[in-house]
Amino acid sequence: MIVHKNNLSPPRRRGPGTRNRPGSALALERTGERSQELDSRLRGNDNLVVDREESQRGVFEILSCVPDPEIPCVSVVDLGIVREVRENTLFITPTYSGCPATIAIAQDIRKALDEAGLTHMKIETMLSPPWTTDWISDEGREKLRAYGIAPPPKGAARHSLREEAAQCPRCGSLHTEEISRFGSTPCKSLNRCLDCSEPFDRFKCH
Numbered sequence: 436m437i438v439h440k441n442n443l444s445p446p447r448r449r450g451p452g453t454r455n456r457p458g459s460a461l462a463l464e465r466t467g468e469r470s471q472e473l474d475s476r477l478r479g480n481d482n483l484v485v486d487r488e489e490s491q492r493g494v495f496e497i498l499s500c501v502p503d504p505e506i507p508c509v510s511v512v513d514l515g516i517v518r519e520v521r522e523n524t525l526f527i528t529p530t531y532s533g534c535p536a537t538i539a540i541a542q543d544i545r546k547a548l549d550e551a552g553l554t555h556m557k558i559e560t561m562l563s564p565p566w567t568t569d570w571i572s573d574e575g576r577e578k579l580r581a582y583g584i585a586p587p588p589k590g591a592a593r594h595s596l597r598e599e600a601a602q603c604p605r606c607g608s609l610h611t612e613e614i615s616r617f618g619s620t621p622c623k624s625l626n627r628c629l630d631c632s633e634p635f636d637r638f639k640c641h
């Protein structure tokens with residue numbers, strides 16, 4: 436019996452490569468199971484910058500499914516409302532200080548975070564710097580246009596382009612006029628295309 440035991444091969448040593456296979460973090464992320472294991476691993480690596488970027492990306496991914504209550508074709512991430520994640524706090528900046536949608540947005544974000552298991556994450560409103568239409572992502576601008584709302588041109592919040600004519604989301608013409616300063620919501624003005632006669636909302640620049 437003793438002889439037999441001695442014939443057994445020694446217990447296999449776990450090599451250093453078994454736990455940190457290259458690409459395993461990415462694979463975890465792809466399966467959507469990233470947060471806990473990946474976060475703790477990154478924390479163990481003392482790599483707080485990566486940790487923060489990773490967790491921020493995860494939160495942004497979750498919130499990219501939260502539609503804006505007034506313009507459901509775009510998410511709160513597309514609009515640039517979701518600013519950043521610091522520690523366990525998510526910072527958001529409302530699009531428009533008087534916007535009645537602000538409370539609804541915070542509630543929707545809370546619900547999405549809770550559903551994703553991030554019940555510990557706090558939400559704080561950041562009013563400075565104020566939200567600007569320049570924060571709407573390119574993807575968000577395309578979604579607005581497809582939805583029939585003229586997005587503000589990029590950089591419009593920085594003076595000179597402010598009074599430029601809106602571009603018709605239907606035919607692309609710049610031959611348009613503003614009919615009313617207020618469209619379907621206070622954040623938008625009502626415009627009309629003088630070429631194709633299409634009335635449309637325009638996101639006000641601010």
Ligand SMILES: [Zn+2]
Pocket residue numbers: 603604605606607608628629630631632633
């Ligand atoms: Zn038109």
